[in-house]
Amino acid sequence: MLEVKNLSVGIKTDRIKTILYNINLSVGPGEVHAIMGPNGSGKTSLLYGIMGHPKYIVLNGQVLLDGEDITALSPEKKSLRGLFISFQHPVEIEGVRLSTLLIAARNKRMGENDLLKISDARIIRDMRHLATRVGLKPEFLRRDVNLGFSGGERKRSELMQALYLKPKYMLLDEPDTGLDVDSVKVIAENISEAVNDGVGVLLVTHYSRILKYVNPDKVSVIVNGRVVDTGGPELADYIDREGYKKYGVIEVD
């Protein structure tokens, strides 16, 4: 179980500005908890706060992984404990190939000294296979991470990394925005498959489109840094019809 208890998060600029207030939510193995909310409501900040982005300071509350307080662990340690974050707008890392990153991340998890060691030809084969499964041409493995990738390619790369590293919990930040319907289905199928294998997913999404293909067990709505509503899949359907009006938010497309 991944639990967020009374979590308040501030963003560090020249001072610290509180952006999330007393967030409570949880996701268990094999569950999907959708986090919905209008733009700027704090959905991404929540994922950053959980993962430990250096600019996002936990002011209060806890993040518990299977009962253990991991709030203060570094992002590196959280990753190794089984958390994975996929970014809405992932940065480019010039000089590091996607395959190199994955080999290094895998070796780190295996306790291998040499991060670049390719101990087995299957490693590359598995990677190519996974890339194809999420609709990313295997050639992308040889390109620098996200460098010159289109929006859609970035989404696929993020998901592919999530699947490859086999985390316990995935924090997915809008994994479908900018994709066409067929691509959304592919992304959703892969997420659902991971969920069936026991992965817990915190799925951040503005629109409920992806939730037609990935069934959420729980839905929480965040507005202005606070959880304002919690429910089951029906809450996502409601937002799909009515938007966020009920919470005092009128969005103009």
Add this chain to the structure above:
Amino acid sequence: MTEAVKATNIEEILRYTSIDELYGWEWEYSKEIEIRGKITRDVIEEISRVKKEPEWMLRLRLKALDLFYKLPMPRWLTGIEEIDLEELASYVKPKVERTQEWTDLPDEIRKAYEKLGIPEIEARFLSGLTAVYGSETVYSKMKEKLEGLGVIIMPMEDAVKKYPDLLKRYFARIFPPSDHKFSALHVALWSGGAFVYVPKGVKIEQPIEAFFFIGGSLEGQFEHTLVVADEGSYVHFIEGCSAPLLKRYSFHDGMVELYAARNAHIKFTTLQNWSRDIINFNNKRGIAKEGAIIEWTEGSIGSKITYTYPSTILAGEGAKTSNIVIGLSNGPYLKDTGSKAIHAAPNTASRIVSKSISNNGGINIYRGLVRINKGAYNSIANVECDSLILDDSSMAYTYPHNQIEEPTATVSHEAKTGRLSEDQLFYLASRGLSEGEAKSLIVIGMLKEILSDLPLEFVSILNRVIQLEFSEVGGVG
């Protein structure tokens, strides 16, 4: 072979968990001759006598010594004042006979090479190997199949005696002692190194390597490499260097001269991994004749201070050069690197690529010169400087300089400075990598360009060295 220094294979090297495991602290080795103190005419004569040199070489040394005392200290050098030449040994001959069999070497000497897997790499990938310890070549071997082709790979001392005509034509002619104080010092004191001659039309597939090891504190190493590639030939020469941790500093002042005759192609790769106690000065220059190609690639990783500017004179029509220097300054160290491309003939092309990585207080300096002489019609020169600064305490400077006398020339310069952002580090951390690991991946990525032509085993070892360089445990002090 004793248990203590049984051959280290590459697999074992890749398992090292700290850079200290490579060599650790300096160890004792037996010396037959050691000359210290003020560098006088007597010292030069003594070195020449020990080497049983012909008269012409002694005269060249003495002329260079004269220049050394006359020439001023180069104004552009920073940090060189740390060297007290009178404190250094100007010549150190280990007590060992030069051999073609690793097993002939005493353990204390052999382990300098085995710790980096050199004998294994030699057996599998190299056409020939010259191993220098202190001031002397202790091992030199060429694979048999090259002998029938007329290829020469031999210790420089032997070449001086055996091929005086060739040597008089090129030795200290491509890079004359009169250039500056340290080229003069080098020519006066040179010892050890390799001479390579590749006959017309011969293309040597597997690379040749020279590996230089400094075994102790307060030693000077002045090895000399000369590669002459005759018309239409090809050779890839790799030089590597390393040293253990030293109690005091040591000084390296080597020279490399390349001569590529018409349509010849020389690739010269340097993997510099001196320990943090070496002040490393290099004198590297090549001449490319008509249609010839000279490619320098240098990965400058170790040392306290490094000065290296591999340069090419494009002396024949259509000659080309590519000079890639990658400097890593991780810690309070300085890499003063760069390149010169002198276009002295029409339709010549040069590409200078400088990549630097500064971290943890490190400083990188690029100095470059592109000169296009009048009459070098339609020549093309391209300079790229790419500086990556990994934290706020580190710095990079670039001083490009162009002298263009030919209006038909095309010269371009691109410079960019990158920093590793918090978001990039967070991204890599979120994949489970520490800051040091993230940085090592980025540095290895920057080295790609020099690694592409090397045997995979070299690449693996170099990758491992970079990872250890950035690891939080151990690391060089």
